[in-house]
Amino acid sequence: MKDLCLIDNSAGLSDVPGFELAGVSCDVRNKGDDRLDLALIFSHSPCKAVGVFTLNKVKAAPVRLCEKYLRTGGEIKGIIANSGNANACTGKEGMENASAMAKETALACGVEQENILVCSTGRIGEQLPMDKIKAGILSAVQQKNSSDEQSLKAANAILTSDTYSKTVTVQVSCNGKKYTVAGMAKGAGMIEPNMATMLAFLATDLDVSTEILDKVLRKGIKGSFNAITIDGDMSTNDTVVLLANGDSGQLVEDDPKSELYQKFEAAVEMVCQSLAEKIVSDGEKITKVVELNVSGAASPADAEKVARAIGNSLLVKSSWYGEDPNWGRLAHAAGYAGADLIEEKLDISYNEIPALVGGMPRPEYKTKWKEIVRAKRFTISLNLNIGGDTFRLLATDLTEGYVNFNKSE
Amino acid sequence: MKDLCLIDNSAGLSDVPGFELAGVSCDVRNKGDDRLDLALIFSHSPCKAVGVFTLNKVKAAPVRLCEKYLRTGGEIKGIIANSGNANACTGKEGMENASAMAKETALACGVEQENILVCSTGRIGEQLPMDKIKAGILSAVQQKNSSDEQSLKAANAILTSDTYSKTVTVQVSCNGKKYTVAGMAKGAGMIEPNMATMLAFLATDLDVSTEILDKVLRKGIKGSFNAITIDGDMSTNDTVVLLANGDSGQLVEDDPKSELYQKFEAAVEMVCQSLAEKIVSDGEKITKVVELNVSGAASPADAEKVARAIGNSLLVKSSWYGEDPNWGRLAHAAGYAGADLIEEKLDISYNEIPALVGGMPRPEYKTKWKEIVRAKRFTISLNLNIGGDTFRLLATDLTEGYVNFNKSE
Numbered sequence: 007m008k009d010l011c012l013i014d015n016s017a018g019l020s021d022v023p024g025f026e027l028a029g030v031s032c033d034v035r036n037k038g039d040d041r042l043d044l045a046l047i048f049s050h051s052p053c054k055a056v057g058v059f060t061l062n063k064v065k066a067a068p069v070r071l072c073e074k075y076l077r078t079g080g081e082i083k084g085i086i087a088n089s090g091n092a093n094a095c096t097g098k099e100g101m102e103n104a105s106a107m108a109k110e111t112a113l114a115c116g117v118e119q120e121n122i123l124v125c126s127t128g129r130i131g132e133q134l135p136m137d138k139i140k141a142g143i144l145s146a147v148q149q150k151n152s153s154d155e156q157s158l159k160a161a162n163a164i165l166t167s168d169t170y171s172k173t174v175t176v177q178v179s180c181n182g183k184k185y186t187v188a189g190m191a192k193g194a195g196m197i198e199p200n201m202a203t204m205l206a207f208l209a210t211d212l213d214v215s216t217e218i219l220d221k222v223l224r225k226g227i228k229g230s231f232n233a234i235t236i237d238g239d240m241s242t243n244d245t246v247v248l249l250a251n252g253d254s255g256q257l258v259e260d261d262p263k264s265e266l267y268q269k270f271e272a273a274v275e276m277v278c279q280s281l282a283e284k285i286v287s288d289g290e291k292i293t294k295v296v297e298l299n300v301s302g303a304a305s306p307a308d309a310e311k312v313a314r315a316i317g318n319s320l321l322v323k324s325s326w327y328g329e330d331p332n333w334g335r336l337a338h339a340a341g342y343a344g345a346d347l348i349e350e351k352l353d354i355s356y357n358e359i360p361a362l363v364g365g366m367p368r369p370e371y372k373t374k375w376k377e378i379v380r381a382k383r384f385t386i387s388l389n390l391n392i393g394g395d396t397f398r399l400l401a402t403d404l405t406e407g408y409v410n411f412n413k414s415e
Numbered sequence: 416m417k418d419l420c421l422i423d424n425s426a427g428l429s430d431v432p433g434f435e436l437a438g439v440s441c442d443v444r445n446k447g448d449d450r451l452d453l454a455l456i457f458s459h460s461p462c463k464a465v466g467v468f469t470l471n472k473v474k475a476a477p478v479r480l481c482e483k484y485l486r487t488g489g490e491i492k493g494i495i496a497n498s499g500n501a502n503a504c505t506g507k508e509g510m511e512n513a514s515a516m517a518k519e520t521a522l523a524c525g526v527e528q529e530n531i532l533v534c535s536t537g538r539i540g541e542q543l544p545m546d547k548i549k550a551g552i553l554s555a556v557q558q559k560n561s562s563d564e565q566s567l568k569a570a571n572a573i574l575t576s577d578t579y580s581k582t583v584t585v586q587v588s589c590n591g592k593k594y595t596v597a598g599m600a601k602g603a604g605m606i607e608p609n610m611a612t613m614l615a616f617l618a619t620d621l622d623v624s625t626e627i628l629d630k631v632l633r634k635g636i637k638g639s640f641n642a643i644t645i646d647g648d649m650s651t652n653d654t655v656v657l658l659a660n661g662d663s664g665q666l667v668e669d670d671p672k673s674e675l676y677q678k679f680e681a682a683v684e685m686v687c688q689s690l691a692e693k694i695v696s697d698g699e700k701i702t703k704v705v706e707l708n709v710s711g712a713a714s715p716a717d718a719e720k721v722a723r724a725i726g727n728s729l730l731v732k733s734s735w736y737g738e739d740p741n742w743g744r745l746a747h748a749a750g751y752a753g754a755d756l757i758e759e760k761l762d763i764s765y766n767e768i769p770a771l772v773g774g775m776p777r778p779e780y781k782t783k784w785k786e787i788v789r790a791k792r793f794t795i796s797l798n799l800n801i802g803g804d805t806f807r808l809l810a811t812d813l814t815e816g817y818v819n820f821n822k823s824e
Contacts, residue, residue: 061751062747062750062751063749063750063751063754063756063757063758064746064747064749064750064756064758064761065750065758092743094743094746094747095743095746095758095771095774095775095776096776097759097774097775129743130743130744130746130747131742131743131746131771131776131778132776241747242746242747242750320729320813320817320821321821324817324818324820324821324822325821325822325823327818327822328821328822328823329822329823330822330823332823333540334501334503334504334538334539334540335539337473337503337504337539337540337651338471338473338503338539338650338651340472340473341471341472341473341474341651342470342471342472345472347472347473348472349472349473349474349504350506352473362504362540365504365506366504366506367504367540367541404729404818405818406815406818406819408729408733408818409733409736409813409814409815409817409818410815411733412729412730412733412734412737413733413734413736413737413738413739414734414737414738414739414741
């Protein structure tokens with residue numbers, strides 16, 4: 007869309023007027039190092055805010071707290087987020103600790119406890135080191151400012167097994183004025199449907215109602231955070247929050263046909279898409295990103311089932327790692343996906359090169375498939391030739407490095 | 416059950432009166448070696464026969480052929496089975512080749528084509544080398560006999576990435592007489608719900624109607640072949656066949672309360688269970704077998720969902736490989752299984768040692784958990800404490816060796 011300018015690997019939220027950030031080290035992991043592990047996002051103006059959270063029935067304490075604060079519809083002034091400890095499976099004490107994080111941040115910022123959202127990511131089943139966290143909160147509140155430096159520190163402080171920070175900014179031009187949508191995210195492992203073990207924080211200076219924010223965010227995550235898979239696991243802590251502080255003084259009216267509404271919607275989608283791509287590309291020890299395009303399905307759900315069955319098949323993922331164009335494994339995974347499928351109608355191709363046409367192999371192109379799967383990123387298309395529905399999934403390979411990395415924590 | 420005697424690692428089908436076997440080499444893989452790759456099972460008396468097949472919508476040609484021959488309800492005299500090539504995604508030529516395998520075997524044995532079942536396992540998408548297969552069939556028919564040697568050769572000829580052959584015999588005593596149920600199987604990779612990439616052939620000398628055979632086999636596979644997982648993949652070729660040649664002259668009457676019916680049913684379950692255990696223990700490059708017992712679920716389906724979510728989670732399987740008692744990953748996988756689950760009610764234990772009670776960790780037992788997960792086989796129990804339903808799943812770890820082994824074919 008014209009008038010939208012994507013600034014990749016920007017400093018992220020510091021690009022949004024009215025937001026202050028901080029990233030500090032408070033040794034959540036008890037390792038005695040100075041790794042950044044506590045991030046603060048703060049807006050002087052109160053924000054309209056919406057969130058989308060994990061569907062896991064084992065929900066971390068901070069997720070429950072955020073859902074509660076957002077349900078009451080109060081305005082949000084900030085987010086405090088730590089890495090290194092998920093505060094999940096921590097019972098009553100965990101809930102008290104999550105509340106205490108909000109309370110300490112609110113006190114130090116001079117706002118109400120319910121104005122502060124709380125996020126955690128890291129190991130499950132251990133209580134937070136609250137003395138360290140509290141000291142970190144005071145330090146973060148003191149250091150917060152609108153510099154790119156602190157914004158990048160914040161983006162780094164939420165990382166776990168990620169190898170780089172993930173930030174992006176989209177500048178929106180409309181009627182001669184400029185507005186901003188920016189975001190930061192963390193991902194790395196446990197990335198599957200419904201945003202597993204990922205945190206993403208988006209912010210804008212537009213003035214947007216909670217209703218519109220909700221619609222726009224849900225649309226934004228659909229083809230991005232909800233259409234990537236690394237290992238098929240879904241975490242207890244997934245959170246995407248979108249804040250709108252209205253500092254630009256420009257209201258987004260509730261008219262999906264208006265220019266500004268459409269540009270805002272497109273900007274949020276671009277931010278989500280860019281962050282999702284960064285997450286999947288930084289999957290734990292991966293060597294390949296594969297774009298799976300399923301078409302010709304009898305329903306959208308069928309298209310998604312086929313894409314996820316392939317994207318999560320250990321045999322398929324292992325063959326990608328081995329640069330083996332093993333289309334037989336693609337066909338067998340499609341076959342057990344539970345979708346309507348007729349073998350004699352199935353087409354499979356690597357990039358544009360056919361591997362299977364009408365259920366029959368085209369071995370004459372074998373040399374070309376082999377060349378394609380040697381690339382770091384390639385596309386596999388499956389046409390079921392039954393209906394008109396499609397799904398696009400970004401998936402990764404499975405490597406010996408992943409197993410080794412995850413064999414202990 | 417008393418009067419049932421399990422002979423583990425027997426020669427298998429040669430223990431059943433009236434059956435002849437052969438295992439020969441015909442170089443299906445075109446490698447010029449003398450690996451056994453074609454098995455023949457033959458009964459001089461016509462058999463009642465039933466089969467259970469893959470639910471994959473991409474079905475190999477021999478699976479379609481078996482379904483057709485069994486649907487007509489004709490009696491079966493034998494099975495011809497090759498490894499090294501799955502004859503899947505091979506179109507019209509593949510169907511003709513499967514028919515030709517039945518026809519050649521039937522001709523050489525002097526029976527009808529529809530009396531011979533056909534099975535294949537191995538690589539997908541390549542046509543069978545029919546000249547070699549035909550030569551192999553003639554050789555197998557010549558060599559077939561009731562010796563343990565040929566029975567073990569047959570059990571070896573169906574293997575792919577298995578590291579050992581899988582055979583078992585159960586002797587049934589009833590009213591002073593003895594009957595036999597025996598079986599052979601192959602497994603190794605792609606083992607998940609509904610018997611993925613596995614073949615199992617069971618036989619008995621009892622005289623059993625097709626209706627009873629069907630009931631008994633379906634019951635037998637439920638807690639065995641359908642309750643194991645290695646990599647979560649389901650193949651195009653899964654087949655379990657049960658043959659009854661009636662050579663003992665003893666009819667199993669259609670009375671589920673009769674002694675012989677119950678003993679036969681139990682014997683089939685024992686054979687299935689023993690073969691399933693062998694399959695999971697010989698999973699590709701595994702180092703651990705973990706028995707998952709889920710209880711207290713709101714429904715049998717919920718119990719199964721939780722067990723499978725855990726047994727197929729890459730993070731869980733990697734931690735088993737690393738001998739890390741990471742109960743947090745068990746809880747998170749249970750949480751996304753899609754089953755009714757209340758975190759505050761969840762109990763998890765390693766063998767009998769609690770890890771989580773009522774959703775709260777019991778770190779005082781950490782040393783004991785660590786000891787337990789160092790064993791080659793251990794049990795993890797999850798009690799959801801919601802309802803009364805249970806599911807037991809045998810699962811394996813995920814190793815760097817698995818990924819390396821499957822990165823190319």
